[in-house]
Amino acid sequence: MSRRLIVAIDGPAGAGKSTVARHLAAHFGLLNLETGAMYRAFALKAMRTHTSLDNAEALGRLAAGTSIGLEPTPSGNRVVLDGEDVTGQVREPEVTQAASKVSIHPTIRTWMVDLQRALGAAGGVVMEGRDIGTVVFPDADLKFFLDASPEARSQRRYEQSGGATAGEATPEAVLKELRERDQRDRNRAESPLRPAEDAILIDSTSLTLDQVLARIESIVQERVAARV
Structure with missing residues (x-):
């Protein structure tokens, strides 16, 4: 095909988009456009x-x-x-x-x-953000929408930052900040956060990172094989 694969990953803050994009870029030889x-x-x-x-x-x-x-x-x-x-x-x-x-x-x-x-x-890219599948690349070959409950996302962010040992904000403060950001992202007038109609939705609230990566990797692998 004349254009190489484009993978779009959307979702709210703390859903794991960056981690998934880095993994896919390394595994499939794609450029990670953050x-x-x-x-x-x-x-x-x-x-x-x-x-x-x-x-x-x-x-x-x-x-x-x-x-x-x-x-x-x-x-x-x-x-x-x-x-x-x-x-x-x-x-x-x-x-x-x-x-x-x-x-x-x-x-x-x-x-x-x-x-x-x-x-x-x-092409040849994996791009993550808030409106990749809906606005930036509506014709992307694969679109994923990663989500999780606000509580799960805020807890992950708190733990990734080192939590109390790093002198960061309390878990409650992190959750409050994340909810405020969700409110801005979902209700802005231009390109509000929402899944594309043809996006594959993955809720990671009760999934481990390895489970999320394995599921998405298998889907991308199928698409790569179909293009050969």
Whole structure:
């Protein structure tokens, strides 16, 4: 086929999208396009330039002069913002929260979707985010929607952060923050979070990570074999 495989993975925060995307990219030789990292990179620039996260017009002007790239490495993607490696900075909690705020603006989402489409146009990619199967690549070869209860997702995030031993917020605070983010993502005017009509839904509330990976891997393998 002229275009290589495109796999879209959508779902709410903490559903395991990034973990699954990294696994599929490594296993099937795909490029992992982290849309969340791209939004966080732009949010980082907005914070650095003291641009209001609520000012869509100012953010649009900032985006016009912004370059964001992803460079694959054996240990994961390097996130490059205007030529600078910001991989470490974009993982900071305050940047993640800022990304959720800038992403609600239609101007920023339109700009980012164009950028994401350009990066994945040739295929051979796995892309995760909130609207990949519905907006960015509605013609993706495979679409997954990963979900889990808010309680399960927040507990996983708390444990991944090191919990109390790392001086992080309480489990209750993490759950509250996640519910607020869900509210923003599901109710924004532009590209609200929802599964594509032809997406394969996987609820991992009662599944282990290995079970989720095995299920998705087998589905992708079937599609890869069918294209040969």
